[in-house]
Amino acid sequence: MKLYSVPHSPFASKVRIQIYAKNLPVEIVAPEGFRTPEYEKINPLGKIPALDTGEVVLPESAVIMEFLEDSFPDNPLRPTDIKERALVNLFCQVPDTYVSPALFPLFAQVFGRTASDEDIAGHLANMKVQLAMLENLWVQYGRDQHNTLDLADCHLAPVMFFIFDVCASFGETDPLADCPALTAWWQWANNNEHISRVLVELDEGFKAFLTRMKG
Ligand SMILES: N[C@@H](CCC(=O)N[C@@H](CS)C(=O)NCC(=O)O)C(=O)O
Structure with a gap:
């Protein structure tokens, strides 16, 4: 999996904390730019972050974080209760x-x-x-x-x-x-x-x- 991220984005930073804490096999990469035609081909919303799961590109930090919790249940950051x-x-x-x-x-x-x-x-x-x-x-x-x-x-x-x-x-x-x-x-x-x-x-x-x- 690949996370499109830039260091100063608060939305990408939330996901990076989760990735580091769970030690996830997710590569963190910088996109070519915001709202470039190339990046919009990857993430139609044109925003950072986006997670390329290998099957689909997910935008929206909260959606990505739920997906990562569901995909990698070890070291959970979400209570079961x-x-x-x-x-x-x-x-x-x-x-x-x-x-x-x-x-x-x-x-x-x-x-x-x-x-x-x-x-x-x-x-x-x-x-x-x-x-x-x-x-x-x-x-x-x-x-x-x-x-x-x-x-x-x-x-x-x-x-x-x-x-x-x-x-x-x-x-x-x-x-x-x-x-x-x-x-x-x-x-x-x-x-x-x-x-x-x-x-x-x-x-x-x-x-x-x-x-x-x-x-
Ligand atoms: N609701 C989105 C917000 C993402 C967002 O606004 N990201 C900013 C970077 S901090 C961005 O990509 N801005 C560029 C733009 O809107 O063109 C999320 O939670 O992921």
Whole structure:
């Protein structure tokens, strides 16, 4: 199998954490480019990541991750108990649905500041509202008690990397200051060998990407 990936993609990074943690026989390759005719022949959505299974090319990180869990059941990152599994699915979905969208307007400003100070402050405040919502959910559903890697950790870690990186570029160095449970999780995540490996790839990849975009 072959994963089309670039180091700075948060969506590809989720899948890479899973591949490293499960030690899967999946080759990680860079595509020729985004939205090139050549790549669209491989993945009609034109996006990163995509998994070539040898029979079909699957786009969409969440679909790929479910496929990999089904195909390689050893070292599972998904509980077998259906209630536990639903909660992991919940924490796979909530960051993408509510937290990442709060980052998009700030992310856009990294490439060229056009927003006023007031607008930036509003975006940062909204980011903190979404993080507080996640913190409450995290504690209410007992996720502060978990300490083994699962799919939800794979989903959230790359998003958190970008939250810290982007917020820092607007002077907010600790977006989790009011979220003790998420702070404890983020420390745990940074000490996990598979997550930290991908965080280094993300950091180097995003710096190189910014240099290319700004140069
Ligand atoms: N929902 C998709 C999102 C994938 C996505 O947006 N990937 C970005 C890279 S981080 C991309 O390919 N952007 C290029 C484009 O949209 O043309 C997933 O979960 O895989």
